[in-house]
Amino acid sequence: MSDTHAHSAAFVRTEQVPPAPPPASATGPVKWAKDNLFSTPLYSVLTVAALYVIYVILGNTLPWIFSGVWNTSSLAECREVLDGVSGGCFSVLTERWNQLLFGFKYPVDQYWRPSLAFVLFFAAAAPVLFYKMPRKLLLFTAIFPFLAYWLIWGGTILTPILALVGVVAGYFVYQRFVAGSFAAGFFGGIAAAFVVWIIGGLLIPDNANEGAMLRAVPSRDLGGFMLNMMLGVACVSLSVPLGIALALGRQSDMPLIKWICVVFIEFIRGVPLITLLFVASVMLAYFFPPGTTTDLFLRVVIMITMFSAAYIAEVIRGGLAALPRGQYEAADSLGLDYPQAMRLIILPQALKISIPGIVNVAVGLFKDTTLVSVISMFDLVGMIRGPILASTEWNGVYWELLGFAALLFFVVCYGISQYSQWLERQLATDHR
Amino acid sequence: MKKTVIFGALTAAGMAAGAAAAGTLDDVKARGTLNCGVTTGLVGFAAPDANGEWDGFDVAVCRAVAAAVLGDPTAVEFVPTTGKTRFTALASGEIDMLARNTTWTFSRDVDLKFTFVGVNYYDGQGFMVPKDLGVSSAKDLDGATVCIQTGTTTELNLADFFRSNNISYEPVPIETNAEAQQQYLAGACDVYTTDASGLAATRATFEAPGDHVLLPEIISKEPLGPLVRHGDNEWGDVVRWTLNALISAEELGITSTNIGEMGAGTNNPEINRILGTEGTLGEMLGLDADWAMKAISAGGNYGEIFEGNIGESTPIGLARGLNAQWTDGGLLYSPPFR
Numbered sequence: 001m002s003d004t005h006a007h008s009a010a011f012v013r014t015e016q017v018p019p020a021p022p023p024a025s026a027t028g029p030v031k032w033a034k035d036n037l038f039s040t041p042l043y044s045v046l047t048v049a050a051l052y053v054i055y056v057i058l059g060n061t062l063p064w065i066f067s068g069v070w071n072t073s074s075l076a077e078c079r080e081v082l083d084g085v086s087g088g089c090f091s092v093l094t095e096r097w098n099q100l101l102f103g104f105k106y107p108v109d110q111y112w113r114p115s116l117a118f119v120l121f122f123a124a125a126a127p128v129l130f131y132k133m134p135r136k137l138l139l140f141t142a143i144f145p146f147l148a149y150w151l152i153w154g155g156t157i158l159t160p161i162l163a164l165v166g167v168v169a170g171y172f173v174y175q176r177f178v179a180g181s182f183a184a185g186f187f188g189g190i191a192a193a194f195v196v197w198i199i200g201g202l203l204i205p206d207n208a209n210e211g212a213m214l215r216a217v218p219s220r221d222l223g224g225f226m227l228n229m230m231l232g233v234a235c236v237s238l239s240v241p242l243g244i245a246l247a248l249g250r251q252s253d254m255p256l257i258k259w260i261c262v263v264f265i266e267f268i269r270g271v272p273l274i275t276l277l278f279v280a281s282v283m284l285a286y287f288f289p290p291g292t293t294t295d296l297f298l299r300v301v302i303m304i305t306m307f308s309a310a311y312i313a314e315v316i317r318g319g320l321a322a323l324p325r326g327q328y329e330a331a332d333s334l335g336l337d338y339p340q341a342m343r344l345i346i347l348p349q350a351l352k353i354s355i356p357g358i359v360n361v362a363v364g365l366f367k368d369t370t371l372v373s374v375i376s377m378f379d380l381v382g383m384i385r386g387p388i389l390a391s392t393e394w395n396g397v398y399w400e401l402l403g404f405a406a407l408l409f410f411v412v413c414y415g416i417s418q419y420s421q422w423l424e425r426q427l428a429t430d431h432r
Numbered sequence: 433m434k435k436t437v438i439f440g441a442l443t444a445a446g447m448a449a450g451a452a453a454a455g456t457l458d459d460v461k462a463r464g465t466l467n468c469g470v471t472t473g474l475v476g477f478a479a480p481d482a483n484g485e486w487d488g489f490d491v492a493v494c495r496a497v498a499a500a501v502l503g504d505p506t507a508v509e510f511v512p513t514t515g516k517t518r519f520t521a522l523a524s525g526e527i528d529m530l531a532r533n534t535t536w537t538f539s540r541d542v543d544l545k546f547t548f549v550g551v552n553y554y555d556g557q558g559f560m561v562p563k564d565l566g567v568s569s570a571k572d573l574d575g576a577t578v579c580i581q582t583g584t585t586t587e588l589n590l591a592d593f594f595r596s597n598n599i600s601y602e603p604v605p606i607e608t609n610a611e612a613q614q615q616y617l618a619g620a621c622d623v624y625t626t627d628a629s630g631l632a633a634t635r636a637t638f639e640a641p642g643d644h645v646l647l648p649e650i651i652s653k654e655p656l657g658p659l660v661r662h663g664d665n666e667w668g669d670v671v672r673w674t675l676n677a678l679i680s681a682e683e684l685g686i687t688s689t690n691i692g693e694m695g696a697g698t699n700n701p702e703i704n705r706i707l708g709t710e711g712t713l714g715e716m717l718g719l720d721a722d723w724a725m726k727a728i729s730a731g732g733n734y735g736e737i738f739e740g741n742i743g744e745s746t747p748i749g750l751a752r753g754l755n756a757q758w759t760d761g762g763l764l765y766s767p768p769f770r
Contacts, residue, residue, distance in 0.1 A: 076747065079639055095482060104484035220511075282520045376472050376512045386512065387480045389610075390473025392747055396637025398610060 064088050068400075074393035092397045093404055096388050100404070103223015103378045104387055110154070110215060114226050117151040120144060121233065129419060152230070155216035156208035158200075166196035182339050219297035223378035225408055230297075231379075232366040232412075235304040239365070240358065242305065243312025244351075248342065250317060261313070268310035274371055276303040281375035300372055308365045315357035319350035352427050359420035363413045380405050456528050456660070456667035457718055460501055465509045468494035469527035472512040475633040476742040476750075477533050486510045489741040490531040493552055493658050493675060496727040497529065500674045500719060505730035519544055522661060529671050531658040533629075545662040549672035552657050552734075554754040554763050556650035557589050558628035560635060563643050565622060570649035574599040579612050579621035581605075586626055589652040609634065627654055629742065629750060636747040650754075670717055677706055677724040679766040681733035683757050688732035695725050706769050713769060734764065 024030055037047040068088035072078040078089035093100065102111055124144035127137035146160035170193030178185030209216040222230070249261035268276075280299040323346060331341035351358075373382030384401045388394050394401075460466050470478040470490055478488040486494075486508075495505040511527045522530045523544070533555075534540070536548040559570050567573060570593070580587050582605040594601050604621040606612045613634055616624040624631065628650060635641045658675065660668045681687070684703050686694055697709045704710035708721035717723065731737050735757075742750045756762025 075637065099482070099484070104480045278516070282517055282524075373472075374514060374516065376514050376517055378472075378512070382472065386472035388473075390471075390475050390479035391481060392475055392479075392636075393482075395475045395633065396613070 105221035154214035162200040239309040242309035246313035247316035319354035469530040499730035500727040555654035557652040682735040
């Protein structure tokens with residue numbers, strides 16, 4: 001056989017070809033580009049077109065950003081410095097930096113207070129967001145709302161302490177009675193808190209704010225991105241528990257509770273947020289006698305919280321509906337009562353399913369806080385559209401200011417979104 | 433119109449609640465500050481500066497009233513209002529007066545139950561065109577494309593003007609002033625029309641303001657002035673005569689620099705009556721004898737306030753025009769102080 005073979009073939013390799021790296025066209029970036037960018041003529045055309053678009057965009061924006069001016073005191077001066085060259089007048093950001101972040105009326109020497117509250121916010125949020133942190137840190141989280149209130153609004157320390165005492169009293173009453181009946185504990189706790197607040201409110205003297213350690217700052221003086229953050233944090237953290245309660249209430253067997261929740265959710269969802277804000281700012285003033293109006297910030301928080309709670313309730317109801325019937329039956333067969341079943345079996349699973357939806361609502365809510373600018377509260381967008389663009393120095397600067405606002409909001413919203421994806425991966429117990 | 437009816441009903445409700453309260457003048461004195469409604473920001477008329485201090489043409493009226501009533505031009509709590517919240521803020525008693533470039537119209541005066549105490553700026557709808565267009569009169573604008581904010585009275589005024597002059601135009605509807613600026617600069621329209629003061633303020637922000645001209649025609653009446661609630665005439669008088677004092681001061685040559693001198697007494701009895709060295713005008717208003725002196729010292733007379741905030745030396749560069757004294761051919765005409 002070998003003989004015939006030797007005659008029929010002109011050449012026979014006798015040794016193995018040494019291994020060689022794949023040719024340049026079949027490896028590395030070239031292959032990647034060939035496979036992904038130029039695999040067919042159509043894709044090649046699209047790639048080239050896309051590259052051209054990116055080039056045009058960057059070619060116009062990068063010089064604009066890099067030749068930007070950061071240290072002039074008015075738009076006219078900035079244009080003089082630029083002298084016809086395309087460039088951004090970023091000096092509006094440096095000159096109005098404090099106004100963008102804190103509004104134009106917060107006392108300048110007190111900026112450290114909201115800043116400190118902002119830093120402490122991360123410490124308080126960490127044990128809630130990352131469940132592997134030591135559980136004892138939750139104690140700080142519980143104190144934080146009162147601490148932050150005191151830092152930002154200042155005034156007498158008795159107010160936040162009274163609020164805290166009321167909550168603690170309510171909690172103890174709840175603990176005492178919840179073993180007997182959930183409803184007795186729940187409503188008893190709320191009643192106890194209100195009793196403490198009303199009695200304590202009478203005890204605090206009217207002039208307690210004078211000579212307080214931290215100067216009192218009225219709500220009207222809050223503004224800038226600080227206001228967006230405060231509204232966002234307060235409303236998200238209040239609307240999630242309220243949303244859970246509403247979702248459970250809507251599934252309740254008790255007709256009264258069920259119908260209250262249904263009517264609340266459907267009514268609030270059927271009304272635009274801006275309408276609720278107008279009600280908060282304009283209409284409520286007519287129903288209170290002059291001088292006794294509730295704080296505007298509080299009114300807005302209540303309205304936004306109600307609005308987002310209705311949405312979150314529907315998201316969680318979706319999570320509850322997605323649980324197999326067997327889970328409810330399993331909880332019943334273990335002999336768990338309703339609160340135990342919800343707390344231990346149903347809600348952990350339902351909330352896990354609902355995470356993307358809740359985060360979606362939270363991101364939307366955070367951006368919706370800019371709507372308060374229409375009721376003349378000076379949040380970040382309100383500051384830009386009102387005082388800054390209306391000043392003689394900076395009238396006419398649009399891209400720099402609104403781009404900066406977009407950047408701030410993007411950072412926060414992208415952070416929220418990344419966190420939720422991380423949390424979903426952490427909680428993934430199925431085998432996919 | 434429906435909105436107006438609702439506002440009117442609300443206002444009536446607010447009035448019923450407010451009628452029981454004491455007079456606004458007493459409230460302001462007891463409180464120690466004047467709650468004055470202003471815009472959330474309009475170039476030259478009201479805006480806080482980098483230090484958060486409110487400044488502007490409308491703001492000066494608030495400061496003058498505060499100076500007259502409380503003796504301190506800084507004793508003002510500025511309440512920023514939007515076009516949507518301004519009337520309810522006034523009707524509900526949240527603010528004592530509104531100085532927010534608000535046009536004096538029949539329905540606002542009668543139906544919404546407010547009292548316009550006077551006019552501090554006579555505005556009107558005007559036209560801005562690029563200089564290259566070579567147009568010197570609005571009547572030459574036949575066939576032009578016009579940027580116009582939709583849903584405003586300016587839209588109706590524009591249609592009326594072109595129809596009555598028997599010329600044609602093509603409207604480019606836009607939503608906000610910011611959008612209008614961009615469209616106009618991009619050449620989407622030949623002409624931009626809105627209130628003349630707004631046009632001047634807009635032009636001031638352009639890179640090359642000199643390339644654009646405001647045409648001489650003013651095609652509508654927009655008298656802007658401070659207003660108070662119906663039903664409290666004493667307070668209305670205080671605001672009205674503070675504004676009149678500023679206007680009369682310019683007419684009589686009282687300025688912030690010579691007021692100290694004139695306050696010692698002059699040969700002109702009307703100046704003496706205004707400044708409180710003769711007569712009891714202050715007492716009649718329920719104020720100190722030198723109320724007008726304090727009001728004029730706060731920011732100067734009308735002319736000084738105009739020049740300092742929106743006049744020709746500022747970037748906005750408005751000419752006095754209709755807002756000159758009647759002796760100079762304008763419309764400013766204060767009733768006599770006697």
